[in-house]
Amino acid sequence: MPCRLLEACKKNRASLPTILLKCYNVTMLLLPDYRVRQRDYLLEISRALTSQLNIDEVLRLILEAAVAMLAGSVGLIALQEDDHTFRARATIGVEPERIALFKPLLEGITDDAEEGFNIAELDRKMRLVARKLDIRLRQVVALPMVMRGEVVGVIFIFRAYSGQSTTNDRIVLQSFADQAAIAVHNARMYQRVMQEQQRLMAILDHSADGVMILDASRRILHFNKALGRMCGWQPKDAIGHNHDEIITWEHVDQGKPLGEAMSNGWPHERLPDATPDVLYVEGDLRRPDGSRISLGITYAPLIDPDGDLRNIIVNVRDITHFRQSEEMKSTFVSIISHELKTPVALIKGYAGTLRREDAEWDRDTIQNGLAVIEEEADRLNELIENLLAASKLQADGMRLTNVGDVNLRTVAARSVERFQTQSAIHTLVLDFPDPFPTIQGDEARLRQVIDNLVSNAIKYSPKGGEVRISGTYDDQSVTVAVKDEGVGLPQDEQERIFERFYRVDDALSRKTQGTGLGLYLARAVVEAHGGHISVESQPGKGSTFRFTLPRD
Numbered sequence: 001m002p003c004r005l006l007e008a009c010k011k012n013r014a015s016l017p018t019i020l021l022k023c024y025n026v027t028m029l030l031l032p033d034y035r036v037r038q039r040d041y042l043l044e045i046s047r048a049l050t051s052q053l054n055i056d057e058v059l060r061l062i063l064e065a066a067v068a069m070l071a072g073s074v075g076l077i078a079l080q081e082d083d084h085t086f087r088a089r090a091t092i093g094v095e096p097e098r099i100a101l102f103k104p105l106l107e108g109i110t111d112d113a114e115e116g117f118n119i120a121e122l123d124r125k126m127r128l129v130a131r132k133l134d135i136r137l138r139q140v141v142a143l144p145m146v147m148r149g150e151v152v153g154v155i156f157i158f159r160a161y162s163g164q165s166t167t168n169d170r171i172v173l174q175s176f177a178d179q180a181a182i183a184v185h186n187a188r189m190y191q192r193v194m195q196e197q198q199r200l201m202a203i204l205d206h207s208a209d210g211v212m213i214l215d216a217s218r219r220i221l222h223f224n225k226a227l228g229r230m231c232g233w234q235p236k237d238a239i240g241h242n243h244d245e246i247i248t249w250e251h252v253d254q255g256k257p258l259g260e261a262m263s264n265g266w267p268h269e270r271l272p273d274a275t276p277d278v279l280y281v282e283g284d285l286r287r288p289d290g291s292r293i294s295l296g297i298t299y300a301p302l303i304d305p306d307g308d309l310r311n312i313i314v315n316v317r318d319i320t321h322f323r324q325s326e327e328m329k330s331t332f333v334s335i336i337s338h339e340l341k342t343p344v345a346l347i348k349g350y351a352g353t354l355r356r357e358d359a360e361w362d363r364d365t366i367q368n369g370l371a372v373i374e375e376e377a378d379r380l381n382e383l384i385e386n387l388l389a390a391s392k393l394q395a396d397g398m399r400l401t402n403v404g405d406v407n408l409r410t411v412a413a414r415s416v417e418r419f420q421t422q423s424a425i426h427t428l429v430l431d432f433p434d435p436f437p438t439i440q441g442d443e444a445r446l447r448q449v450i451d452n453l454v455s456n457a458i459k460y461s462p463k464g465g466e467v468r469i470s471g472t473y474d475d476q477s478v479t480v481a482v483k484d485e486g487v488g489l490p491q492d493e494q495e496r497i498f499e500r501f502y503r504v505d506d507a508l509s510r511k512t513q514g515t516g517l518g519l520y521l522a523r524a525v526v527e528a529h530g531g532h533i534s535v536e537s538q539p540g541k542g543s544t545f546r547f548t549l550p551r552d
């Protein structure tokens with residue numbers, strides 16, 4: 001290692017005569033002790049340099065060795081940058097903040113090794129720099145580090161006195177410079193590769209998709225943050241684990257799990273349902289906390305030139321929303337067809353019966369039949385209006401068209417009147433202070449909200465009971481609450497019932513007509529008025545739906 005070299009150097013520096021050496025026309029000086037043991041030194045230096053890949057460390061070693069060999073007092077290494085200029089990268093014997101003073105020396109260095117240096121010019125610049133640095137320098141040794149004909153950098157050693165060189169000295173210094181050039185080149189290549197790798201890893205880490213990289217035995221080498229969020233694993237905990245420990249499918253809907261596919265020969269043998277290289281698996285994953293997530297995972301193999309599997313690049317997508325919208329589409333189709341079928345069947349049935357030519361219908365029967373037809377036509381109309389409102393709401397948000405004075409007590413009273421006639425087993429109670437403050441709003445829309453809450457209170461309390469519609473107010477807002485004694489709602493359904501097409505999947509909902517749009521639209525109307533709607537409920541103990549609107 002160069003420490004021995006440095007020690008020898010320090011010991012010899014004061015007492016030994018010096019020798020000048022010319023390198024690219026610049027006179028240089030080598031301590032005689034090195035000539036004796038030069039091969040050993042060179043070997044040691046090159047070993048030390050080539051085993052080091054940290055560029056700063058390489059430059060420090062080169063500079064220490066060069067300063068020691070040449071008995072210099074100040075040393076500097078300038079490296080060629082991407083823009084072909086030379087920039088000081090390491091110094092010895094001068095404080096870092098004074099490095100800028102070397103700038104004139106670095107200007108005009110050519111990167112063509114054949115051109116060499118202009119001694120007179122270099123000498124002039126050296127004196128200039130020495131003056132600025134306020135040090136007594138008599139000689140500068142410029143040692144170009146050349147690699148494949150290109151100057152990788154230059155080592156400058158400043159000396160306080162001059163000397164003569166021999167041919168052998170020149171050879172020794174030139175070999176040293178060659179070794180240094182190789183070491184610098186390697187360290188810089190390594191640094192670039194590392195930077196590139198870090199850049200790639202940063203890109204992977206910031207990707208919104210989950211990404212992991214596996215080795216051929218499915219061990220996780222890289223695991224990004226997005227994937228961590230999806231799978232419920234910290235990247236640092238997942239790295240090193242086998243893929244199959246992290247990707248724990250609850251069920252697979254498409255493709256084969258990676259382990260199974262690999263034991264069937266993937267990626268070397270094409271699977272019947274896979275494109276040549278890529279394996280796609282879709283399904284539900286079980287997270288460590290027991291929750292589930294729907295994922296679509298693409299596995300792309302990286303094959304080396306010998307045809308062996310090297311890595312597997314894994315791309316993971318959260319397809320929960322996609323699945324939900326697919327589910328919603330099919331729910332939509334089934335709800336709509338069911339909801340359309342019932343009134344259409346009733347209308348057709350009654351119309352057909354009343355039209356029978358072989359029967360004479362009395363007036364009451366005709367009236368009853370026509371009433372059912374009218375009611376069912378109204379229901380169809382309401383359904384169509386709700387669908388249109390929901391699709392409009394999705395496209396442009398809720399628009400309030402007719403805003404004016406609204407008294408919610410009056411609106412609620414009309415609703416009670418209308419619904420009371422429809423059910424014999426429910427008692428509708430209006431509980432509003434009189435007078436009740438008027439607010440600014442769209443009366444038709446607010447009537448829809450109250451009607452929907454009252455209609456639901458009746459629908460979802462099949463055993464009857466009281467439905468209380470109450471109003472309260474304070475300085476800022478008015479609140480309307482619709483309380484029933486019906487089936488109630490479990491906690492985990494209470495937020496979801498406001499979603500589009502969402503219906504609680506239970507026996508009662510299945511036999512009760514509905515589209516899952518009423519509360520979705522009610523929330524949109526309330527929020528468009530600057531208010532909010534909520535539910536308080538317990539299964540079997542009834543529900544209270546409450547909405548609050550600002551008074552101004």
Ligand code: ADP
Nearest residue numbers: 456457460497503504514515516517518519543
């Ligand atoms: P629907 O047309 O199905 O009634 P809504 O959007 O009005 O649609 O209601 C969504 C779901 O919320 C209903 O399917 C029902 O399961 C539940 N729900 C609404 N109101 C009540 C209530 N008062 N009591 C119990 N469950 C209710």
